[in-house]
Amino acid sequence: MTDFSGWMAAIQARTESALARFLPSADMAPTRLHEAMRYSVLGGGKRVRPLLCHAAGEIFGLAPDDLDAPACAAELIHAYSLVHDDLPCMDDDVLRRGKPTCHVEFDEATALLVGDALQTLAFQVLAEHGGTPPMLALLAHAAGSRGMAGGQAIDLGAVGKTLSVEELEFMHIHKTGALIRAAVLLGAHAGGADGDARADLARFAGRAGLLFQVVDDILDAEASTATLGKTAGKDAVQNKPTYVSLLGIAEAKRKAAELRAEAKQALERFGARGARLSDLTDYIAERSF
Amino acid sequence: MTDFSGWMAAIQARTESALARFLPSADMAPTRLHEAMRYSVLGGGKRVRPLLCHAAGEIFGLAPDDLDAPACAAELIHAYSLVHDDLPCMDDDVLRRGKPTCHVEFDEATALLVGDALQTLAFQVLAEHGGTPPMLALLAHAAGSRGMAGGQAIDLGAVGKTLSVEELEFMHIHKTGALIRAAVLLGAHAGGADGDARADLARFAGRAGLLFQVVDDILDAEASTATLGKTAGKDAVQNKPTYVSLLGIAEAKRKAAELRAEAKQALERFGARGARLSDLTDYIAERSF
Numbered sequence: 001m002t003d004f005s006g007w008m009a010a011i012q013a014r015t016e017s018a019l020a021r022f023l024p025s026a027d028m029a030p031t032r033l034h035e036a037m038r039y040s041v042l043g044g045g046k047r048v049r050p051l052l053c054h055a056a057g058e059i060f061g062l063a064p065d066d067l068d069a070p071a072c073a074a075e076l077i078h079a080y081s082l083v084h085d086d087l088p089c090m091d092d093d094v095l096r097r098g099k100p101t102c103h104v105e106f107d108e109a110t111a112l113l114v115g116d117a118l119q120t121l122a123f124q125v126l127a128e129h130g131g132t133p134p135m136l137a138l139l140a141h142a143a144g145s146r147g148m149a150g151g152q153a154i155d156l157g158a159v160g161k162t163l164s165v166e167e168l169e170f171m172h173i174h175k176t177g178a179l180i181r182a183a184v185l186l187g188a189h190a191g192g193a194d195g196d197a198r199a200d201l202a203r204f205a206g207r208a209g210l211l212f213q214v215v216d217d218i219l220d221a222e223a224s225t226a227t228l229g230k231t232a233g234k235d236a237v238q239n240k241p242t243y244v245s246l247l248g249i250a251e252a253k254r255k256a257a258e259l260r261a262e263a264k265q266a267l268e269r270f271g272a273r274g275a276r277l278s279d280l281t282d283y284i285a286e287r288s289f
Numbered sequence: 290m291t292d293f294s295g296w297m298a299a300i301q302a303r304t305e306s307a308l309a310r311f312l313p314s315a316d317m318a319p320t321r322l323h324e325a326m327r328y329s330v331l332g333g334g335k336r337v338r339p340l341l342c343h344a345a346g347e348i349f350g351l352a353p354d355d356l357d358a359p360a361c362a363a364e365l366i367h368a369y370s371l372v373h374d375d376l377p378c379m380d381d382d383v384l385r386r387g388k389p390t391c392h393v394e395f396d397e398a399t400a401l402l403v404g405d406a407l408q409t410l411a412f413q414v415l416a417e418h419g420g421t422p423p424m425l426a427l428l429a430h431a432a433g434s435r436g437m438a439g440g441q442a443i444d445l446g447a448v449g450k451t452l453s454v455e456e457l458e459f460m461h462i463h464k465t466g467a468l469i470r471a472a473v474l475l476g477a478h479a480g481g482a483d484g485d486a487r488a489d490l491a492r493f494a495g496r497a498g499l500l501f502q503v504v505d506d507i508l509d510a511e512a513s514t515a516t517l518g519k520t521a522g523k524d525a526v527q528n529k530p531t532y533v534s535l536l537g538i539a540e541a542k543r544k545a546a547e548l549r550a551e552a553k554q555a556l557e558r559f560g561a562r563g564a565r566l567s568d569l570t571d572y573i574a575e576r577s578f
Contacts, residue, residue: 024434033434033442084405089397108378112401113442116373117434119405123412124429133416136425140413145313145322145406153322153402 044097060191069129151175177209333386349480358418440464466498
């Protein structure tokens with residue numbers, strides 16, 4: 001078993017290649033749309049969802065080759081959501097992964113279509129590369145109005161409001177948690193995990209997803225735009241409720257530590273086979289960008 | 290066999306019920322998003338794609354019950370595309386199916402998420418109700434950057450330009466043709482059609498899709514906003530190339546007649562079983578809204 005940072009670099013590199021292969025070539029018509037799709041997906045991103053999908057699938061003995069499609073499907077849904085989230089009618093952001101956002105680099109109508117077509121591509125990749133109807137339904141449920149898109153809608157309604165911590169968690173369980181859960185469970189499904197294993201992985205993913213968000217809120221409050229590659233301090237400027245604004249920075253960090261421990265506990269049944277997911281939990285907790 | 294108008298009314302009614310069932314209830318959180326999704330899909334529309342899907346599936350002996358899911362999946366993709374197409378950064382339209390467009394009735398961010406979530410729901414409905422991976426891949430290919438979304442991108446690039454009739458057809462084959470083709474082929478796939486039958490149906494759908502667009506262009510030039518339930522005369526105002534602007538109204542009508550005849554010819558092998566699709570072709574050719 002290679003060390004974690006070597007494994008992570010290898011999965012990130014193969015995800016980049018697989019995405020480049022799944023995305024239509026930039027010289028295929030309509031070229032501007034395809035160029036903008038590739039611009040928005042390639043050459044950046046931590047690839048957290050693909051890492052989670054590979055780590056979960058490896059528990060059940062799957063080779064990386066078998067996991068590229070579900071891993072990329074989850075990443076394409078994530079990439080589409082970022083492009084739409086950055087649009088003027090949503091967060092109106094100009095910087096993403098250290099580059100101008102899609103609608104700034106291209107134009108708003110193109111960015112709308114880029115997001116639309118990336119979502120479609122996610123389902124196409126999964127359907128054409130071994131995804132079963134239950135896997136496709138799982139991804140759709142996670143992405144849709146009772147998952148990620150629903151979380152965005154709850155987020156829209158929350159700007160300027162005082163939320164309770166419970167309401168904030170409800171939002172994040174949808175907005176980021178649902179797709180993180182789907183990434184883990186797609187790997188488990190692909191590997192033929194049984195119901196008990198899937199239940200533990202769902203519990204793991206629930207904690208890991210919230211951990212990811214709490215850390216995001218801490219980073220937004222503490223880190224610089226240069227480090228993040230996206231605009232820092234936006235939550236406060238936009239008066240968005242965050243774990244930091246509700247709990248304060250110290251309590252948010254305590255919450256992160258608790259979620260990290262609970263996520264690891266959920267992996268107990270897998271013993272050494274759960275090491276990658278455990279290491280990933282540490283990576284999510286300790287990341288600085 | 291019931292008469293065509295009775296059959297059409299029955300399929301439209303059952304499609305409305307099925308869509309109402311597949312769409313999340315408006316009292317489920319996030320309620321505003323679900324309300325806006327239902328507003329955008331229910332209570333309007335000719336349901337041309339569901340009609341085509343049912344008519345194609347019936348050729349192979351399928352009951353309407355077996356065709357609701359693929360028919361609604363195609364309609365949900367269509368509905369999402371209308372919501373996004375009406376946005377200010379695209380066609381900036383205020384009227385659709387006789388009602389204010391989604392972003393006018395709700396707001397722009399909600400309309401963006403409505404389109405996103407309707408697309409997801411299309412794949413979810415198909416995956417959860419008997420859709421096979423090849424059917425899901427077919428729908429995705431038709432909706433994506435080399436299908437409908439690609440056609441929208443070509444359309445964006447064509448505003449204010451002089452296109453040849455060939456370029457105009459290339460645009461429409463993607464923008465509206467791809468999804469019409471998918472609606473027909475989903476019905477055929479669900480019914481277990483063999484390769485020869487599918488090839489004929491693909492040829493039929495190609496002609497029917499272009500016919501639909503030529504008639505659309507004629508109606509936009511000749512009909513009133515009240516009759517259409519959407520803003521009439523927009524193509525000329527927006528300086529968009531159409532069959533009417535390129536060919537003139539008389540030649541556009543001749544073209545429609547030719548496509549109508551070719552579509553019917555493609556149905557020959559099916560004999561009487563192709564009557565619904567043949568009648569639908571007449572309906573598409575003769576519609577006034």
